[in-house]
Amino acid sequence: MLVMASLQLTPGVFALFYHYALGQFSKAKASYLSLFFILGAEIITTCLYLSIFYLTCIFFFDNLHPETTILFWAIAGILIALGIVSFFFYFRRGSGTKLFIPRKYAKALDLSAKSVKTRSDAFMLGALAGTCELIFTLPLYIVTCIEIMRMGSEGFASNFLTVLYILTPVIPLFFIRWKYQSGLNLADIQKSRTHDKVFTRFILAFSYILIAVLIICFRTIYQ
Amino acid sequence: MKDFDETEIIKDLKIDARAVGIPEGAAESFIERTMKDAKKSLKNRSVITEKDLSRVILKELKKYNADLAYVYENRDKII
Numbered sequence: 001m002l003v004m005a006s007l008q009l010t011p012g013v014f015a016l017f018y019h020y021a022l023g024q025f026s027k028a029k030a031s032y033l034s035l036f037f038i039l040g041a042e043i044i045t046t047c048l049y050l051s052i053f054y055l056t057c058i059f060f061f062d063n064l065h066p067e068t069t070i071l072f073w074a075i076a077g078i079l080i081a082l083g084i085v086s087f088f089f090y091f092r093r094g095s096g097t098k099l100f101i102p103r104k105y106a107k108a109l110d111l112s113a114k115s116v117k118t119r120s121d122a123f124m125l126g127a128l129a130g131t132c133e134l135i136f137t138l139p140l141y142i143v144t145c146i147e148i149m150r151m152g153s154e155g156f157a158s159n160f161l162t163v164l165y166i167l168t169p170v171i172p173l174f175f176i177r178w179k180y181q182s183g184l185n186l187a188d189i190q191k192s193r194t195h196d197k198v199f200t201r202f203i204l205a206f207s208y209i210l211i212a213v214l215i216i217c218f219r220t221i222y223q
Numbered sequence: 224m225k226d227f228d229e230t231e232i233i234k235d236l237k238i239d240a241r242a243v244g245i246p247e248g249a250a251e252s253f254i255e256r257t258m259k260d261a262k263k264s265l266k267n268r269s270v271i272t273e274k275d276l277s278r279v280i281l282k283e284l285k286k287y288n289a290d291l292a293y294v295y296e297n298r299d300k301i302i
Contacts, residue, residue, distance in 0.1 A: 012302035019294070023238030096300020106302050114238075185243040187290035190297050 013129040017113040019186040033122040040126025056145040072219040076212040083208030257283040
């Protein structure tokens with residue numbers, strides 16, 4: 001959840017989108033459109049999560065160990081790789097918070113954020129931003145789905161965790177929205193993002209590697 | 224090589240200015256002055272790169288509003 005809340009692509013696109021919306025429409029309309037962006041990001045997170053849960057059920061249910069220990073090693077390896085990648089390459093070198101995505105796509109996202117006019121545009125942009133981060137979220141979805149499946153999908157704890165997991169990625173968006181509504185602007189938000197850049201990198205890398213270590217300890221070595 | 228599209232730059236600056244909370248009249252006035260000064264300092268050059276143009280506009284914007292200048296400077300560095 002910490003990783004999901006620390007990822008920067010959707011909040012970055014949202015900050016840009018809200019900025020352009022404030023520049024083109026009234027505050028009320030910008031605020032209204034922002035809800036559809038958040039809804040888009042939330043719906044795509046839910047769809048991706050539930051699809052992966054379903055696929056995990058089909059492929060791995062009742063077959064998790066000992067046959068699939070190799071699966072956990074593979075996931076742990078991917079998470080360690082993501083930890084290293086997120087520390088060194090999640091943010092590009094230089095000032096600002098340029099992210100890992102190719103510059104062409106970053107420009108396209110920027111243009112899309114600028115050209116949002118309707119609720120459906122805002123919704124689609126939110127969904128697109130959520131999808132672009134899939135490379136960093138997919139292994140986490142798989143790990144979470146497996147763990148929740150092992151807890152038993154009927155229990156309160158597993159359902160509560162699922163809801164919490166689905167809601168976590170949009171918390172930073174509500175936070176940015178609140179910042180804009182309380183009078184801050186893109187310059188203030190970007191300054192704080194730049195200030196927290198090193199910390200974000202560290203948290204991402206640490207969390208990925210910690211999850212990998214926990215998987216190695218509890219799902220492979222001690223089984 | 225492409226032509227320098229002043230109206231596009233002014234349009235973008237106006238959006239940024241409104242978004243950072245600068246009143247429309249004030250924004251229009253200092254964006255106009257910024258563009259005028261930028262053109263003046265680049266008038267002796269036959270070829271201007273985008274970097275040159277951004278640097279000059281940024282230098283002028285810094286005189287009027289720090290937030291707008293910051294947004295302009297970081298416009299490609301947010302995502």
